[in-house]
Amino acid sequence: MQNVSATKSEFRPVANRSRVTIADVANDLGVTKSTVSRALNGYPDIAEATRLRISRAAERLGYRPLAHAQAIRTGRVRSLGLVLQIDSEDSARPFLANFIAGVTQAASAENWTVTIATAETATGVRETLLRLVEEHKADGFILPRTMLQDERVAALRARNVPFIMFGRTEDPTGCAWYDIKGEDAMRAATTRLASLGHTRIAHVPGGIEYTYTKLRTQGYREGLQAAGIPFDPDLIGAPSLTQRSGDASTSALLALPEPPTAITFAVDRAALGAYRAAQTRGLRIGEHVSVIAYDGVPEGAYADPGLTTFAVNSRHAGERLASLLIKRIRGTAPEELRELAPATLVERGSDGPPRLTSAELASRLKSQSRI
Amino acid sequence: MQNVSATKSEFRPVANRSRVTIADVANDLGVTKSTVSRALNGYPDIAEATRLRISRAAERLGYRPLAHAQAIRTGRVRSLGLVLQIDSEDSARPFLANFIAGVTQAASAENWTVTIATAETATGVRETLLRLVEEHKADGFILPRTMLQDERVAALRARNVPFIMFGRTEDPTGCAWYDIKGEDAMRAATTRLASLGHTRIAHVPGGIEYTYTKLRTQGYREGLQAAGIPFDPDLIGAPSLTQRSGDASTSALLALPEPPTAITFAVDRAALGAYRAAQTRGLRIGEHVSVIAYDGVPEGAYADPGLTTFAVNSRHAGERLASLLIKRIRGTAPEELRELAPATLVERGSDGPPRLTSAELASRLKSQSRI
DNA sequence: ACCCTTGCCGAAACCGGTTTCGGAAGTTCG
DNA sequence: CGAACTTCCGAAACCGGTTTCGGCAAGGGT
Incomplete structure (x- = not known):
């Protein structure tokens, strides 16, 4: 016997507990391993009485098949x-x-x-x-x-x-x-905002490489169409996934000559950034600027006002x-x-009828930035 | 042969790709499986030249040992x-x-x-x-x-x-x-606040069943002692893990006859609740109430003012x-x-010298609550 | 020149299961 | 009553590795 552990990098299992194997169950009943295996795996060529005896014995002895031992033959590691x-x-x-x-x-x-x-x-x-x-x-x-x-x-x-x-x-x-169905959610968000009276509705997409982004943007456009509002490419904000970039994206939208009075966000986190952008400008979310987002992150509930969003489970x-x-x-x-x-709409306070028109909002923002 | 699939609930692997086994490597070189196995596992009784030949052949053939096949003998699934x-x-x-x-x-x-x-x-x-x-x-x-x-x-x-x-x-x-070392962090937080001039320093612990809570509270008390501030059990707030409960816990502390001008939180999330509690009362974090927390959640950076915290990696x-x-x-x-x-201190804006004494803070809060 | 090590590797058992194959009983049917 | 099926289970191979055991050849010591 050679001393192996000197070079070999790994060694024996710490606990070589005597686990009950399929052979133990077989011996206990005086049948063979193969019978036990087939009985436990529901093969049809085992008498019902035998199957019962075996499964009871397995239960009694506390037999648990070893997934990796099964895998070697079945090719399935579960x-x-x-x-x-x-x-x-x-x-x-x-x-x-x-x-x-x-x-x-x-x-x-x-x-x-x-x-x-x-x-x-x-x-x-x-x-x-x-x-x-x-x-x-x-x-x-x-x-x-x-x-x-x-x-x-x-x-x-x-x-x-x-x-x-x-x-x-x-x-x-x-x-x-x-x-x-993020597309359905965004369509619903857009029509909801439109029926509240908004006509300048923006959309801030998520990461452009993802399929969901394309779908949600598409839903937004369908919503616009359903409401009879022409699509304005200026109202597609910079893709945002975080609060920080959502803030930036919102700020850019609000700086537009005809700023949106409502914004749909592909992602909650980005929408939370809009709160900051609004606060900086003395605007109130849900009044001067309406926001509907998507995801259902817990922070949305605790924002002020609460974030209206389409939550995914x-x-x-x-x-x-x-x-x-x-x-x-x-x-x-x-x-x-x-x-x-479907995503489920969680109605909170971040959307409502426009308090200002786009033009009024623009002039208010302009007067403010002069200060 | 019997038709098994009717009763058997699971069946053969979808892809029975001909993977290269240890036997393939052995055959390729005209050695036995055991030699290959020992060579690849670093046994000392294999000539260096052979080991090299074998590991190169294994590489060339793209041999990857099957973890669960090894496990059946070694008892280790890696x-x-x-x-x-x-x-x-x-x-x-x-x-x-x-x-x-x-x-x-x-x-x-x-x-x-x-x-x-x-x-x-x-x-x-x-x-x-x-x-x-x-x-x-x-x-x-x-x-x-x-x-x-x-x-x-x-x-x-x-x-x-x-x-x-x-x-x-x-x-x-x-x-x-x-x-x-959460205890060290909380001790440092407390002495830091003390050296900024605070004398009424509270602590909001985390979940009481956890070891870390005991340790952090202990650190807080050590910090108090080091600063020569007597421990006041009233200044131990209700255990909080969330923003919502942190809000409640802070509110309760501020309602004290001698409210704290600084609070250490065992958990960032709870500390974020303090912002809300402060805002409700027209107080500013970092001025009227100083806060130092622990964890280093990303939201802390974006709070206003930024949350000073001990971040864990x-x-x-x-x-x-x-x-x-x-x-x-x-x-x-x-x-x-x-x-x-150690946790690493991230200095942001939520702590500073007390703008008000505890008594002044109390009277300000009282006058406000009358409104 | 002989014996004893030592180095190196092959043969075979083994790990804990699954699956194939075949055969002994029991059934059915002509 | 014998042939042909069925039903049910044992024997043995198998999965892909690891590990034990033993043996051959080369090297070293005397």
Whole structure:
């Protein structure tokens, strides 16, 4: 026997607890491993009485199959993969906890687990994804925040690895997805503002590479059209995902010769920046400037006035994504796994009838900036 | 052959791609599997030349060992477990993304993965933890937010499963940990306020069950003592973790006959509630009421004035926790795996010399409430 | 020249399951 | 009553690795 531990970098399991194996169950009953395995996995060639005896014995002895031992033969580790892109500062934060909770809960319900990884860049995400695929750490993947052209989709599609998107994409072939109808929400937001009497309604989009941004902007334009308001490209603000950039974007819109009296935001966080922009100018949100946003972040409730927004249930999204993905892994065709859910309007105080017309607002802003 | 798929609930892997196995590498070189395995795992009884040949061939053929196939013999799945408690609304949110990023990054660096799960209640967490242990889905666990008496610790200790705490606990036997010295931060916050001239300094603690709360409150009291200010139990506010409860807690403190002119908060979120409380009363944070908090949430930077706080680098915490845990799993004694790191002071505008004495503040508040 | 190490690697068992194959009983049917 | 099916389960191979054991050849000591 050679002394191995000197060079070998890793060693034996700390706890080599005598776990009950399938052989123990078999011995206890005087049957073979294969019978136990088939009984527990619901094969039809096992007598019902035997199946009962076996499952009771397994229960009694506290037998738990080892997922990775099964995996070696079945090729299935019973795990869902989730690779998150965590860039510098901003992004998906607020929902993350709930989203993960949803995913893991639905996975647990089927006795699956979730393998999570992160990367900072898009290519980093791709590499990580491929590493997990290579080592088969997960049987399928959830792809959050899909983009119009998504390299993750391409990579997984090419390798024939099951996946589901949280979001949509340009080329839907072979794609399963769950998504929130952000376009409907933005259309509703716009018509709502129009029926309150607004005619200068702006829109501040989110990150341009994402599919949802295109859809939400599209919804805004549909809303405009439905209300008979002509589209004015000047009223599309700078893309914003954070409070800070939302502030900047709003400020720019208010500096327009014909400033908007209402703004729809693709993202709550950006809308929260509008509060600051308004406050700086002595304007009150919901009176001088109406705002409707999208996401449903908790801070929106505590803003003053409360932010009217279309909330998405990200926990539920996580749950649906997990169970759809499990179905996908089990063989359901992707075309049958496409779900869209509405966002729900949370009416608070940030929208109301225009107190000033665009022209009045403009002159008020101009007089102020002279001070 | 029987038709099985009718009853069996799950079936074959979707993609049975011909992956290259250790046998392929062995055949390619005319050696045996065992030689390849030992060469790749750094056993000393393999000639250096052979090792080189083998590792090059493995590289060339694109061989990646299957973690779960290794696990069946080694008992190690190369995965870290993380069970999060996601309660109703509030809690650990802001750091979560960075924290997870840190954990997964350090794990990836060693070619490990992270298995994540969530539960809503403490007992749910325990059950989930035990399920993961039973099925050996992870080789060890990271326990965030440890409490003075923590049932997770007890459960894992009893089963001899490696773990590391993010935080400390009452009985440290067999425990490894990484933690931020919140007590030092709160002491520094208090002495800082004292040296600015404050004498009525309050403290709003966090969740009482957590170890960190006890430590931070203790730090506050040490700071008081160092400044020669007697401790007044009235100045310990109601425990707060959210903006809303921070508002309430601050309001209660300001209603005191001798209100504090400065407040230390165990948690940023709660401190953000103080802004609201102050605004309602026509008070300005950093002038009439000074505030220093702890955590370093991004919103603090955008508050007006910016929140002075002791920031914790939760990403780095995640990294350290992951690498310490891996060491623990590899056999290092827990006593050698205990790290404490300081929080770093971020000076912004929420603290300053008292503009009013406590008595003046009280009378101003009283006159106001009459209106 | 002989024995004893030592270095290096092959053969085979093993880990904990799943799956194939075939055969012994029991049933059905002509 | 015998042949042909069914039903049900055992034996053994298999999955992709790791680890034990032993043996051969080269090297070293006397």
